[in-house]
Amino acid sequence: MYPIIVLSFTGLLTLFLGLDNPKSKTILPGTVLFLLVALCSNFYDWNAPGTYFNNMIEVTNSNIIVESVIILSALLLVLLSSGLFEDENAHPAEYYALMQFSIVGALIMASFNSLLMLFLGLEILSIALYVLTGSDKTNLRGNEASLKYFLMGSFATGILLFGVAMIYGATGSFDISAGTTLARAAMASKIFFYVGIVFTLIGLLFKISGAPFHFWTADVYQGAPTLFTAFMATIVKTAVIFSLYRLLVNGFPYEYAFWAKIILVVIALSLIIGNITAVVQDNFKRILAFSSISQAGFMLMALTGISDKTFTNLAFYSASYTLATIAALGVLIVVSRNTLRDGRPNENVDVFSGLFRRNPDLAVVLLISMLSLSGIPLTSGFWSKFFVFTDAIGKGYLWVLVLAVVMSALSLYYYFRPVVAAFRTTEEPAIQTGVLQKLVLYGVTLLTVLLGVAPGLFRALF
Amino acid sequence: MLTLILFLLPLISGIFLVWNKSNGLAKTTTVLVSLAQIALFIYTASVFRADASALDYSLDWLSDFKVSFHLGIDGLSLVMTGLTVVISGLILFATKDLSYGNISRLLGLILITEAALIGVFAAKDAFLFYFFFELALVPVYLMANLWGGDGIARITLKMFIYTVFGSLLMLVSFVVLYLFAQTSELADLAKIPVNLRPGLNNLLFWGFFIAFAVKSPLFPFHGWLPDAYSKSPTPATMLLSGLLSKMGIYGILRILIPLAPAGTANFSGLVIYFCIVGLIYGSVIAIQQFHIKRLIAYSSFAHMGLMAAAALTLSPSGIQGSVFQMVAHGFSAVGLFYVAKIIYDKTGSRSLADLGGMSQRAPRLAVLFMIILLGSVGLPLTNGFVGEFLMLRAIFDFQHILGITAVISIILAAVYLLRLYQKTMFGPVTSFTENIEDIGVKELVVLVPIALVIIITGVFPNCLLELSSGFAQTLPLIK
Numbered sequence: 001m002y003p004i005i006v007l008s009f010t011g012l013l014t015l016f017l018g019l020d021n022p023k024s025k026t027i028l029p030g031t032v033l034f035l036l037v038a039l040c041s042n043f044y045d046w047n048a049p050g051t052y053f054n055n056m057i058e059v060t061n062s063n064i065i066v067e068s069v070i071i072l073s074a075l076l077l078v079l080l081s082s083g084l085f086e087d088e089n090a091h092p093a094e095y096y097a098l099m100q101f102s103i104v105g106a107l108i109m110a111s112f113n114s115l116l117m118l119f120l121g122l123e124i125l126s127i128a129l130y131v132l133t134g135s136d137k138t139n140l141r142g143n144e145a146s147l148k149y150f151l152m153g154s155f156a157t158g159i160l161l162f163g164v165a166m167i168y169g170a171t172g173s174f175d176i177s178a179g180t181t182l183a184r185a186a187m188a189s190k191i192f193f194y195v196g197i198v199f200t201l202i203g204l205l206f207k208i209s210g211a212p213f214h215f216w217t218a219d220v221y222q223g224a225p226t227l228f229t230a231f232m233a234t235i236v237k238t239a240v241i242f243s244l245y246r247l248l249v250n251g252f253p254y255e256y257a258f259w260a261k262i263i264l265v266v267i268a269l270s271l272i273i274g275n276i277t278a279v280v281q282d283n284f285k286r287i288l289a290f291s292s293i294s295q296a297g298f299m300l301m302a303l304t305g306i307s308d309k310t311f312t313n314l315a316f317y318s319a320s321y322t323l324a325t326i327a328a329l330g331v332l333i334v335v336s337r338n339t340l341r342d343g344r345p346n347e348n349v350d351v352f353s354g355l356f357r358r359n360p361d362l363a364v365v366l367l368i369s370m371l372s373l374s375g376i377p378l379t380s381g382f383w384s385k386f387f388v389f390t391d392a393i394g395k396g397y398l399w400v401l402v403l404a405v406v407m408s409a410l411s412l413y414y415y416f417r418p419v420v421a422a423f424r425t426t427e428e429p430a431i432q433t434g435v436l437q438k439l440v441l442y443g444v445t446l447l448t449v450l451l452g453v454a455p456g457l458f459r460a461l462f
Numbered sequence: 463m464l465t466l467i468l469f470l471l472p473l474i475s476g477i478f479l480v481w482n483k484s485n486g487l488a489k490t491t492t493v494l495v496s497l498a499q500i501a502l503f504i505y506t507a508s509v510f511r512a513d514a515s516a517l518d519y520s521l522d523w524l525s526d527f528k529v530s531f532h533l534g535i536d537g538l539s540l541v542m543t544g545l546t547v548v549i550s551g552l553i554l555f556a557t558k559d560l561s562y563g564n565i566s567r568l569l570g571l572i573l574i575t576e577a578a579l580i581g582v583f584a585a586k587d588a589f590l591f592y593f594f595f596e597l598a599l600v601p602v603y604l605m606a607n608l609w610g611g612d613g614i615a616r617i618t619l620k621m622f623i624y625t626v627f628g629s630l631l632m633l634v635s636f637v638v639l640y641l642f643a644q645t646s647e648l649a650d651l652a653k654i655p656v657n658l659r660p661g662l663n664n665l666l667f668w669g670f671f672i673a674f675a676v677k678s679p680l681f682p683f684h685g686w687l688p689d690a691y692s693k694s695p696t697p698a699t700m701l702l703s704g705l706l707s708k709m710g711i712y713g714i715l716r717i718l719i720p721l722a723p724a725g726t727a728n729f730s731g732l733v734i735y736f737c738i739v740g741l742i743y744g745s746v747i748a749i750q751q752f753h754i755k756r757l758i759a760y761s762s763f764a765h766m767g768l769m770a771a772a773a774l775t776l777s778p779s780g781i782q783g784s785v786f787q788m789v790a791h792g793f794s795a796v797g798l799f800y801v802a803k804i805i806y807d808k809t810g811s812r813s814l815a816d817l818g819g820m821s822q823r824a825p826r827l828a829v830l831f832m833i834i835l836l837g838s839v840g841l842p843l844t845n846g847f848v849g850e851f852l853m854l855r856a857i858f859d860f861q862h863i864l865g866i867t868a869v870i871s872i873i874l875a876a877v878y879l880l881r882l883y884q885k886t887m888f889g890p891v892t893s894f895t896e897n898i899e900d901i902g903v904k905e906l907v908v909l910v911p912i913a914l915v916i917i918i919t920g921v922f923p924n925c926l927l928e929l930s931s932g933f934a935q936t937l938p939l940i941k
Contacts, residue, residue: 309526312526374626376626377592377594377596378593378597378600382593382596383524386589386633386637389633393634393637393641394641401634401637405630405631405633405634406627408626408630409623409626409627412622412623412626413619413623420615420616420619423607423608423615456522456523456524456526
């Protein structure tokens with residue numbers, strides 16, 4: 001609850017930091033400080049579960065951890081951005097302010113109790129992101145991505161709002177907390193209720209880029225500045241998967257048989273489309289875009305097997321996926337800036353050619369992040385896949401599991417393309433990394449391995 | 463606790479060597495760690511004789527899933543950890559004097575592989591087993607890529623995809639059993655299959671079997687093997703053929719038979735057919751090879767088929783034979799690949815067409831090569847004979863026609879291995895072999911122990927057979 005207030009306020013403050021000098025040196029440390037304050041304020045509610053705003057926002061210890069994961073990922077991204085916005089067209093103060101507003105939306109989504117809050121959070125999250133996607137004004141692809149994301153995203157939120165309205169019409173309530181009218185689903189008009197659920201799901205599945213609502217993903221991931229691609233892939237995914245969890249598990253537990261079918265279809269499509277399409281991509285950001293579609297499929301697998309461990313499993317999955325994605329895109333940020341093609345950073349897979357010779361440490365970071373994304377033991381990615389597998393198989397969906405396994409084997413091919421490239425020989429010069437970027441990249445790699453060796457450390461928080 | 467030290471010592475020293483840059487320090491550490499490991503293993507064996515349960519080590523790993531870090535040693539594990547410790551020691555001794563760049567990092571990766579293998583062979587928890595099973599591949603993958611020749615990246619990627627696909631199927635089988643047992647202790651999982659539907663039992667069998675068949679590899683899952691063995695740097699090849707391939711057979715004995723007994727009973731006949739096909743197929747291809755490493759790679763593939771077939775006959779002599787042969791093949795495969803590397807370093811060629819007459823210039827190499835080779839062929843008084851005799855008898859008892867077919871492979875093995883010997887050691891001296899010198903102390907330190915083990919365990923096989931017979935009694939379905 002408190003970080004929502006803190007970040008709304010500090011977001012405005014950040015805008016003022018760039019008022020005199022858009023490139024002021026205070027913006028980055030200021031934003032880091034604000035995020036740290038938000039992180040600490042988050043724990044003000046620790047062990048004091050309750051609701052705010054007339055039962056519209058719920059705070060529990062588990063929510064606090066998810067929100068901390070979101071704020072921490074933002075912190076890592078901000079640290080990673082040091083030295084990025086130095087060209088004349090950049091407006092770092094606005095970017096950081098928009099990031100903070102976007103996080104406010106993400107936090108609302110992760111703790112909403114009322115469908116209105118869900119809509120509000122989604123809009124706050126999205127509108128800031130539409131702007132950030134197009135923030136590199138000289139990049140045509142960025143402009144295209146921004147427009148595409150905005151148009152399709154508006155439709156999706158529109159559909160979500162439509163669904164919310166139908167649910168309200170059928171039940172007379174926005175409230176999804178346990179024991180309410182909505183959860184018991186005592187309604188006058190069943191058909192509106194079910195159509196409402198479907199529409200709400202579509203809006204959220206669009207944001208998490210589950211197939212068949214994934215068409216925007218590749219273009220937007222590729223066009224957006226890499227830092228904001230990472231933002232979309234990590235923070236947005238975490239926020240949306242937890243809002244889905246709240247919606248489905250808290251809101252509609254008795255309609256499980258209905259929505260589980262939809263989720264299963266989306267899982268199957270996401271796994272197949274995401275993995276097969278990723279194989280034929282050459283742009284690393286497009287590869288990660290399709291990988292994020294398949295990862296969404298894995299995350300949704302946890303929802304099919306609702307148990308008391310599902311929440312923890314999802315939190316572990318989000319944390320682990322966030323760490324690996326930040327590492328992978330962080331390496332891309334550093335390497336592509338040092339390897340220009342036609343005057344722009346090269347973002348194709350071959351940018352990693354010879355990375356083991358150019359900067360072995362970065363190559364190890366890349367290797368471990370790819371191992372984690374593909375779910376090889378010793379990395380947190382293995383456990384995260386294992387946990388969602390136990391959820392899916394707990395309800396007897398063996399075919400989902402077999403499909404996921406086949407697709408995981410396929411995914412090795414594209415996850416290892418940058419690694420294979422990194423082993424090549426090259427004449428390119430060595431790469432230097434900034435201190436903060438080193439700190440972030442080594443930190444997330446260490447955490448990935450630590451969670452891979454001792455997953456109990458994270459699970460003990462719940 | 464002792465088991466844990468046996469596992470942690472190579473792991474920690476390996477991680478240290480990966481970061482370390484000094485070559486001298488790396489070589490000293492390697493020698494000390496290998497000798498310490500062997501000493502530790504001998505002590506472990508003596509503790510095992512007194513009280514095997516003293517070697518159990520258990521720690522909560524993931525308490526809400528009842529997954530524990532549980533290491534323990536029984537007869538089979540003792541044989542396999544012993545093999546790992548000694549073979550890795552030999553590989554380390556061989557590697558430290560080879561002319562690779564960044565030798566410290568290479569030695570470190572070998573040590574990490576050793577730790578992972580000890581983990582595999584001592585794991586008593588299903589997920590711990592899976593964890594190490596996958597982990598063992600990662601350092602070998604890195605070794606192959608960083609020290610291998612051009613085009614190695616695609617080859618190792620193929621190997622990686624093959625094995626990870628297999629392992630993921632194994633993971634699914636484990637997860638299914640785990641959901642019924644609600645714990646991942648192997649001993650507890652073994653109680654589950656009796657109550658399962660036959661269909662599920664069969665699926666479990668294939669999930670496990672494909673994982674181990676890819677790892678060994680067995681026909682028809684061997685697509686990754688020839689290129690991976692021949693293009694990887696020699697230390698990686700020695701690890702792959704000497705130790706990693708044994709994880710497949712070990713898995714069949716430790717996981718497949720106890721955890722999918724009904725499926726094993728249903729399909730073992732079919733699988734044995736495929737193994738025998740692979741055995742003959744590998745041998746025939748080996749006869750036609752001119753590239754030394756490819757020849758040994760196919761010979762290794764053929765031998766793995768025989769071991770798997772014997773283990774799946776589910777008879778005590780078959781299981782004892784395959785355990786014994788795992789040890790014998792571990793030594794002879796490492797020996798053969800090392801000799802191939804020596805020949806390459808001395809002559810600059812790996813093609814049989816270029817070589818010949820080396821016995822005149824290098825008599826010591828010729829003698830040791832002959833002993834290792836005869837061990838691989840299975841001549842009486844070498845350890846290859848004991849293993850092959852037990853295995854062939856088991857297969858013959860299982861089905862006469864299969865036994866007879868399998869025996870042909872012995873003749874084929876003699877053909878391709880003696881051809882290898884003749885084309886390298888005998889015949890006229892070529893321009894490649896004119897100016898070579900005989901092997902020195904560095905090579906003898908590795909080859910003499912291998913030759914000694916081949917002869918000693920060939921003459922006195924009982925010490926190993928005792929351990930494996932104890933294990934064979936504990937398996938279900940044994941006739």
